[in-house]
Amino acid sequence: MPEAAGTIISTEDTPTPDEFFFVLQEPVKKEQFIEFDTEEGRAVARVTNVRKTNQYFMQAQSVSEYAKDGGSIDDHLPTADWEYLVAEGRILGVYASEENNLIKRPSFPPSPGTDVFIAETDRLSHFLGVDPDGVHIGEVKFQDLQASLNLTKLYQKHLAILAQSGAGKSYLASVMLEELLDRNAEDGQLAVVAIDPHGEYAGFAQDEQYMNRVKVYDDNDISIGVSSLTAGNFNHYFGDVSHAQRREMEKVLSDLRGDGHSTYGLTDLIAAIEERDMKQSTKNVWLDRLNRMQYMNLFKQYDNPSLDNVESGKMLVLDLSDIVNRKKKQIIAAYVTDQLFKARRSGDIPPFFLLVEEAHNFIPEGVSASDAPARSVITRIAREGRKFHACLGLISQRPAKLSQTALSQCNTNIILRVTNPYDLDRIKKGSEGITQDVADSIPGLRTGEAVVVGEAAKYPMFVDVRERRSEEFDTGKDLETVAKEYHAQEQQDEDDLDAFM
Numbered sequence: 001m002p003e004a005a006g007t008i009i010s011t012e013d014t015p016t017p018d019e020f021f022f023v024l025q026e027p028v029k030k031e032q033f034i035e036f037d038t039e040e041g042r043a044v045a046r047v048t049n050v051r052k053t054n055q056y057f058m059q060a061q062s063v064s065e066y067a068k069d070g071g072s073i074d075d076h077l078p079t080a081d082w083e084y085l086v087a088e089g090r091i092l093g094v095y096a097s098e099e100n101n102l103i104k105r106p107s108f109p110p111s112p113g114t115d116v117f118i119a120e121t122d123r124l125s126h127f128l129g130v131d132p133d134g135v136h137i138g139e140v141k142f143q144d145l146q147a148s149l150n151l152t153k154l155y156q157k158h159l160a161i162l163a164q165s166g167a168g169k170s171y172l173a174s175v176m177l178e179e180l181l182d183r184n185a186e187d188g189q190l191a192v193v194a195i196d197p198h199g200e201y202a203g204f205a206q207d208e209q210y211m212n213r214v215k216v217y218d219d220n221d222i223s224i225g226v227s228s229l230t231a232g233n234f235n236h237y238f239g240d241v242s243h244a245q246r247r248e249m250e251k252v253l254s255d256l257r258g259d260g261h262s263t264y265g266l267t268d269l270i271a272a273i274e275e276r277d278m279k280q281s282t283k284n285v286w287l288d289r290l291n292r293m294q295y296m297n298l299f300k301q302y303d304n305p306s307l308d309n310v311e312s313g314k315m316l317v318l319d320l321s322d323i324v325n326r327k328k329k330q331i332i333a334a335y336v337t338d339q340l341f342k343a344r345r346s347g348d349i350p351p352f353f354l355l356v357e358e359a360h361n362f363i364p365e366g367v368s369a370s371d372a373p374a375r376s377v378i379t380r381i382a383r384e385g386r387k388f389h390a391c392l393g394l395i396s397q398r399p400a401k402l403s404q405t406a407l408s409q410c411n412t413n414i415i416l417r418v419t420n421p422y423d424l425d426r427i428k429k430g431s432e433g434i435t436q437d438v439a440d441s442i443p444g445l446r447t448g449e450a451v452v453v454g455e456a457a458k459y460p461m462f463v464d465v466r467e468r469r470s471e472e473f474d475t476g477k478d479l480e481t482v483a484k485e486y487h488a489q490e491q492q493d494e495d496d497l498d499a500f501m
């Protein structure tokens, strides 16, 4: 029998079925899990706060009196013996029946005087819904328990990683990608596609452990095959096309295909439009758009990557970091997402996980559809993807600017530090799992500390994200390093000049 960590006390308003205070014999930490007996069964609770008190220091006047003449109250009274810790707890659930592990909401308060224990690992594992064969993202905080999340629960109903910049989103995502790439075929693998605006995942292809399973496509490689585009796609990407204009394009495309051109490029299409007999204004509309497309240097004869590159246990990284044109990034995201979803629906590619970094840029809230062509397609996966095992992972530092429709379909949220009140508010509203005490802890999280809520965790789970196995790819130097390097270079130049003189 482990020693009790504390004893429940009675205060004016507690204990209630939800809340209680206890005096500590052993130190417990805020956010730690504890357990104890109640009339309804064994209760599991979370420590929501810990407070130190000391009778001797409660009277400002006497503390001040003793502090006069440079003395201290400690010199006169046994203050240390009177310091004690009081913790506040919130009961999360009660094991109503030990036999069938049934967890209920508590409906009756625990008794004052009840001994409180640090939660036992096995019980907590069951309570939180940890899956030892799942996705290992780290350790449950203050507990000797791996934070291993069930693959289906984590991915099938989509996932969002939300936090302010620098809190560890991309690091956590890399850990999760390692887990996916390191799975055995017998355990079920997913294909992974990462839309990566800052090239943060390109490093996987340089890491010896992962390079054989990861392929990076950057601005030079990525292309869209013109012959796979429909008139609807043209309209979607470039907008403002009338029905009549769209019909003309449909005819041109159908003729091109009918001519046995199984593949054609922009030049062929431009020539076909120029030759065709149609209203000059319609011609101009399409030529204007096609010229803009040519200028983007994206539309070619074939798709690259092609759907053949989407394989189980492998990852494609679309590194968009060299692309300045926002529209081009949007079109790539829209096209690739659409292709993936269609191919998955017809069973032509394996179940996949599509990771979208900086998701607020691709699926922004409150921006016109023509300025955000990727939004409707990504949102569609969010809404319909689960039936087809097309899984979405959104990463964002601005949840308040992210499409609420898409975010609300992400049934697991992993939240790291967020201090901006608007974002925090949006996160709270978006997830019923976030109780006030959990929300209160979010601004104080340190880098690499996360809370998992929703489908993948039965109760909010605070986690220390594990160290990554892959090498971190340096995507940019910090200010201090660059300033030092600049100085060193200046010195070098001076020395060279001196040597020369």
Ligand SMILES: Nc1ncnc2c1ncn2[C@@H]1O[C@H](COP(=O)(O)OP(=O)(O)O)[C@@H](O)[C@H]1O
Residues within 6 Å of the ligand: 163, 164, 165, 166, 167, 168, 169, 170, 171, 172, 447, 448, 449, 464, 465, 466, 467, 472
């Ligand atoms: N779990 C972690 N363990 C160790 N270092 C971490 C962890 N999470 C983040 N970091 C470090 O913190 C910095 C910011 O992390 P990053 O993932 O880039 O943040 P974000 O994507 O949220 O802006 C990086 O230098 C990263 O190495």
Ligand SMILES: [Mg+2]
Residues within 6 Å of the ligand: 169, 170, 171, 200
């Ligand atoms: Mg990042």
